[in-house]
Amino acid sequence: MNIQPYVRPRRLRQSQAMRRMVREVDLHPASLILPVFVREGLAADSVPIESMPGVNQYSLQALPAVVEQCVEAGLGGVMLFGVPEDRDATGTGAIDPDGILNRAIAVARATSRGGIVVQSDLCLDEFTNHGHCGVLSADGEAGGDIRVDNDATLELYGQMAVAQAIAGAEVLGLSGMMDGQVAAVRDALDDAGFTDVVILAYAAKYASAFYGPFRDAVESTLEGDRRTYQMDPPNGREAIREIALDIDEGADIVMVKPAGPYLDVVAAAAELSPVPVWAYQVSGEYAMVEAAAERGWIDRERAIWESLIGIRRAGADAVLTYWALEVAGWLNEGRDL
Numbered sequence: 599m600n601i602q603p604y605v606r607p608r609r610l611r612q613s614q615a616m617r618r619m620v621r622e623v624d625l626h627p628a629s630l631i632l633p634v635f636v637r638e639g640l641a642a643d644s645v646p647i648e649s650m651p652g653v654n655q656y657s658l659q660a661l662p663a664v665v666e667q668c669v670e671a672g673l674g675g676v677m678l679f680g681v682p683e684d685r686d687a688t689g690t691g692a693i694d695p696d697g698i699l700n701r702a703i704a705v706a707r708a709t710s711r712g713g714i715v716v717q718s719d720l721c722l723d724e725f726t727n728h729g730h731c732g733v734l735s736a737d738g739e740a741g742g743d744i745r746v747d748n749d750a751t752l753e754l755y756g757q758m759a760v761a762q763a764i765a766g767a768e769v770l771g772l773s774g775m776m777d778g779q780v781a782a783v784r785d786a787l788d789d790a791g792f793t794d795v796v797i798l799a800y801a802a803k804y805a806s807a808f809y810g811p812f813r814d815a816v817e818s819t820l821e822g823d824r825r826t827y828q829m830d831p832p833n834g835r836e837a838i839r840e841i842a843l844d845i846d847e848g849a850d851i852v853m854v855k856p857a858g859p860y861l862d863v864v865a866a867a868a869e870l871s872p873v874p875v876w877a878y879q880v881s882g883e884y885a886m887v888e889a890a891a892e893r894g895w896i897d898r899e900r901a902i903w904e905s906l907i908g909i910r911r912a913g914a915d916a917v918l919t920y921w922a923l924e925v926a927g928w929l930n931e932g933r934d935l
């Protein structure tokens with residue numbers, strides 16, 4: 599009996615050179631963005647974040663060196679997060695030009711000199727004493743569910759956007775999941791003359807357990823959870839609605855977050871979006887690989903590469919990842935993974 603196959607897909611897998619030649623997607627330093635935590639009042643240059651081995655909080659003085667590294671590696675950019683010393687009910691530190699995030703933006707921008715794109719997180723959660731992404735409603739908690747006042751928060755986001763633009767941010771990452779936030783921020787920016795500042799909308803951001811380590815990183819004071827404003831994990835169709843709304847409101851780039859557990863959403867966004875689609879490989883996705891690798895249970899570098907290439911294959915144009923610098927290093931050395 600002749601059972602010799604006529605069609606042999608394995609032909610294209612026979613050597614690394616052959617495989618490399620037929621790869622459908624790839625990673626590039628320019629499509630990797632590094633999230634960076636800048637801590638106010640830090641005496642040391644950096645402090646390690648326990649739940650994210652290899653990731654640090656940096657002082658303002660240490661930030662230029664990090665930005666230089668990103669420029670040298672050819673990354674797409676940095677996404678800055680501020681960790682303030684003091685927090686209050688309305689997150690005043692977010693709007694204050696001397697607030698840690700606004701100061702970090704100015705420092706990063708002065709260092710980058712156009713080599714990478716300076717981006718900043720636009721959300722109140724690091725600045726409020728209750729840790730929520732906006733101001734709480736008068737009725738605060740109804741039936742155990744946290745109530746964040748959507749429209750009052752939009753007003754503050756507009757002011758925060760202008761403060762960040764004045765500091766020199768080139769891309770604003772709207773991560774608060776308030777309805778109408780893209781339109782509100784666009785209006786505020788345009789009114790202040792910042793028509794060229796780019797809006798990166800966290801369009802489909804889920805209420806995820808995978809943000810756990812990040813909350814250590816920003817010393818989060820969160821009371822309760824974010825389920826009344828971030829999306830419910832089972833919903834994919836709703837993500838399409840959120841993405842379409844943000845594009846309609848003027849988002850220049852839309853993002854899906856987290857990345858790994860939501861690759862179907864990334865793929866759906868890539869299918870429909872006329873603007874670039876990004877994905878955020880979040881702290882928990884990072885921590886899981888690092889923890890397993892530490893125990894010797896996984897090949898760390900291959901797992902990192904595979905997790906990122908999967909996000910690209912799903913259709914993301916760029917990825918925010920805590921491994922951005924390390925992976926860019928591999929790519930720049932021309933290493934085959």
Ligand code: PBG
Pocket residue numbers: 719721722723724773774808809810811812813824879880881882
């Ligand atoms: C909100 C924000 C969060 C993350 C990025 N922006 C936290 C949250 O929504 O609770 C999480 C990022 C990560 O886990 O790596 N400012």
